[in-house]
Amino acid sequence: MTKNALTDALISSAIALALSVFMIGFRTTDAPGGLVLTYKIPLVISIVAVVFLGRLFLNLFWWRRPSSTKTKNRYFDILQVRWASGGISLHGITLLLAFALPLLLFVLNAKMNLGLPLRYWFDIATLVLTYIMLGWGLNIVVGMAGLLDLGYVAFYAIGAYSYALLAQHFGLSFWVCLPLAGLLAAVWGVALGFPVLRLRGDYLAIVTLAFGEIIRIVLLNWYQFTGGPDGLSGIPRPSFFGLPFKRYGDNTFHIFMGLEYSTLHRILFLYYLILILALLTYFVTNKMRRLPIGRAWEALREDEIACRSLGINTVNTKLTAFATGAMFGGLAGSFFATRQGFISPESFTFIESAIILAIVVLGGLGSQLGVVIASVVMIGGFELLRNMSWLKLLFGEDFDPSLYRMLLFGLAMVAIMVWKPRGFISSREPTILLKEKTQ
Amino acid sequence: MSDQLSWQIDPVLDVQNLTLAFGGLVAIDDLCFQSARREITAIIGPNGAGKTTVFNCLTGFYKPDRGVIALRHDDGNQYHLERMAEFRINNRASVARTFQNIRLFTGMSVLENLLVAQHQKLMKASGMTIGALLGLGGYRSREKQAIELAMHWLETTDLHYRADDLAGDLPYGDQRRLEIARAMCTQPLLLCLDEPAAGLNPKESNMLSQLLLNIKSQEKIAILLIEHDMSVVMEISDHIVVIDYGRKISDGTPMQIRNDPKVIAAYLGVDETREAVK
Structure with a gap:
């Protein structure tokens, strides 16, 4: 067994060597006397070593694993079992971690003198939470109701522009605009829902994709209303129950609280704001899942014709799914607008829809916890790849890791889908269990 | 005559x-x-x-x-x-029906299949979702009744011991009977x-x-x-x-x-x- 693994690894590294010697090992550089070949032997050696060790590892530990795990029930999942047995505690730990994260970072920073760029970390955490919220919103439409929506970012944009325009033209505060933006996005969700009621699968995906683009192009071209490509700037920042986060002024947050002024206050406030919005999304979605409407959404995903034969109004059911999903997108959008202070159609391109959809799919369709994991992995991982200077130790000084960011990211996604084709959490929790009742 | x-x-x-x-x-x-x-x-x-x-x-x-x-x-x-x-x-x-090629909600549990069949009734009980989200009304007791009706039909069709299993995991004959139970749950x-x-x-x-x-x-x-x-x-x-x-x-x-x-x-x-x- 080990011998086979060794030969296999040797063959693989020989192939890697043959390929990399010519493609990576030699490079022509401009020198005073014309082109000169430079050799990059260490790089070739490290690549071959990586292939050899990786292949050996896969052979010995990965592909040799007992096949029983693969033939098990497809709804059965190691992670899920662990989760189900300690479901509340894991939820609790995640929640606690989310609430305590800023404190944790502060303490770590002070005690261990890490010198972390706190603002940067909070910004990333806020970004991850925004995507978690968007993922949960899209999960209603794609994961639960089974309606493939490629234009989800349109609702994000509608929420953002609703807040920006309402605040600028009518001087409404963030807390008034937030529900209005959610409502407007929901209305647009219904507006999109109507024409696509009869469509499913690929056809639905194309139409929603077009819808997302239409919204973006309208925002781009309706100059008088949306500012076109210039975007909208000077969007009012949120206040802490009427106390603005300003350095100077009479009744500001830091004076009221008796604190030293710090820009971190606002950043932290935004972090907790999106945390609360995301939790709202979570609890509402989770509750809806256990209500008839949620079961109808899931039934719709399973079999639409059977739904109709059981007296379910599929039109209303689909529209409520679109509207609810869109509403959370809109709420996240207004948060985005108030956080950035500036929005333009640039922020609402198709790639955003694709990332949100990727989060939902990678997490496992319909799984709430999966969205959290996938957001942390995708958004956090994406940021992590910006700080990969340690790779220079492996591949030499002139290796620029940031250039390989997208490549690594793509590789990671492919790897995840090979490893877990149905997403991180592929099992579905039943909305009701009889055993609970008879216990 | x-x-x-x-x-x-x-x-x-x-x-x-x-x-x-x-x-x-x-x-x-x-x-x-x-x-x-x-x-x-x-x-x-x-x-x-x-x-x-x-x-x-x-x-x-x-x-x-x-x-x-x-x-x-x-x-x-x-x-x-x-x-x-x-x-x-x-x-x-x-009017309720079953299908020539069974159309169950295979990814949902047997009990959930029977609750989906009582959608109309439960939807009203949940105050069109909004009521139940705000914690109003007696949705819980109505849901309990719905579960009792579902259990009645599961017992009649001899499927009660599989209530929490996925409908798609049942053997073919059981799926046929479950589809009838589901149709009967619409009363x-x-x-x-x-x-x-x-x-x-x-x-x-x-x-x-x-x-x-x-x-x-x-x-x-x-x-x-x-x-x-x-x-x-x-x-x-x-x-x-x-x-x-x-x-x-x-x-x-x-x-x-x-x-x-x-x-x-x-x-x-x-x-x-x-x-x-x-």
């Missing part, structure tokens, strides 16, 4: 002159039949005779070109099914079963016959049955309608049907020499 039959005296379902053509193909041609409460009416006929098309007209999946499908409720209300949308046929007119007045015995072994189809007889005796409903398994049909039905090429060729009790030369001709073919002599 002394020999007037039960379904002509007090029909629950009255189908008159039902006609449906797909382009040039007349799938149902001027079909009339009645069906009575507490009776099993079997619709039989060779493959492609139009039986499932009749069901699709009854349950609103197809709109007939002509004809009347009247369903009489106890309170005297009469519903014209040919004019109603399919989901209203279930939740207003109380129908008319139950349409499209080939419930297809693919069942003799033991399972015997169980199915018992289940249908049980439903017939316990519930005040009319059962409409499409079936190819003649042993099941002859054993349990009270009334048989025979269709061939979309037309009714015979209608009567199992005994009458068994001896009807037209039925024998449709099923077994006609001796050509005797045909020529006629």
